[in-house]
Amino acid sequence: MNKPFDFELERLTGQGTDAAPRQRDFAHLSMRGTFFLETFGCQMNDHDSEKVAGVLLARGYRQVETPEAAGLILYNTCSIREKAAQKVFSRLGEYRAKQAEGKIIGVLGCVAQQEGEDIFERAPWVRLVCGSASYRKLPEMLAQLEAGNHHVTGLDTDTDETFETEITRRDNPFRAYLTIIEGCDKACSYCVVPYTRGPERSRASDSILREVRQLGELGYSEVQLLGQTVNSYADPSPRTMRFAELLLAAAEVPGIRRVRFTTSHPSDFTKDIVEAIESQPKVCEHVHLPVQSGSTKVLRAMQRTYTRDEYLEKIAMIRGAKRPIAITTDIIVGFPGETPSDFEETLSLLDEVRYDSLFSFKYSPRPHTPSLKMDDAIPEEEKSRRLAILQDKQREIQTSRNARLIGESYEVLVSGKSRREGQWSGYTSSYRLANFTSHANELLGTYVQVRVTGATPNSLVGEHVV
């Protein structure tokens, strides 16, 4: 993962090592010129970390694999549920002693934004606190740290800028993430994201497509467009490209063979997105469309801006496409006021939609959210019971949906090689994981046809069709 700096910069910029003079400027910093970056949370956090790493590499820092080897230790954090936030503080506790060794410790991301300067009180050994809406100021903040400033913060959320970097140090050699919209203007009553990531800001279509072209030139064949509500994209440039047009334009870029996108908000999910998938095979046949609950009453309390019936109309539109489109979702159980019959409605929605996969969570009260004021009266054991019932039901659905694919063949982008001889894995356009056998010597990064010979709830089993 951590390659020599010169090699990294050459690969990321497509230029020779002449592009790396700053590394020499910082040579005197020895261990202070090294960083360790650990990431918790969603794909957007993963991708933010790739950009943060790019900013540091461009300043002459070198990425290392352990906190022990680093002068700068950074945590990119998640606060979507309480457990995730607690994990961050316990990890920071473990690093208290590291500060005494002269290391600089920084907290980035959603916990940084949520807790702000209180982090310095709770963990005085932390020297940098920076939320994701302030990442564009990271170079200045790094300069302040290098100048010896003790506590440096970046906590503004009132920005209309997005975080774009000259260099992004991507972890995945096959699929490249690209944020096209940051923040969120929805106001789901349980969710901390509008607070931690700030208001919605879309990136200009020209800038997005320029990066897609660079990615194609660097050898990436799959791009994944990211946003908390990716389909609320509103091109701020005079071109005013619609989200569906952007998908089609990205698919036209030389070298690009797959375009994915996540996460879609049901209220902004329009017919032209389905038409883009229908008309362009490179736009992946998968939509992640979080529903959160099957009960209109609970959806209203969640401030989700659609009813069960309106959501089902979107599902019918997707299911009616000329090309089969996989649908996945997110569900929260045990939201304040969710009665047993509301929960039954979520179960019946599962029967009706028959999702290809889902992420399910127990409701977790979060700071700064409207639902914090609601009575969180459902006991933890009851939330766990509902979660288990939901997951059992979904397992049955996935088992039967995947079993129906036996005998079919799908194109798979090979991204994994097992230690076991001849065993490979990768994803279909519909984002199903396929584990398959092949006698080929090297397949990583290539697209192959796989015939499905078996299925489990979470993956397909198959063989390479030559």
Ligand code: SAM
């Ligand atoms: N923006 C996306 C959306 O609108 O669905 C995803 C937001 S969040 C990173 C991913 C999922 O976490 C949500 O879809 C929701 O199911 C879950 N989530 C968010 N806040 C939660 C909370 N307070 N308790 C439990 N689950 C939560």
Ligand code: SF4
């Ligand atoms: Fe959170 Fe709702 Fe925005 Fe998704 S749409 S990030 S759940 S507020």
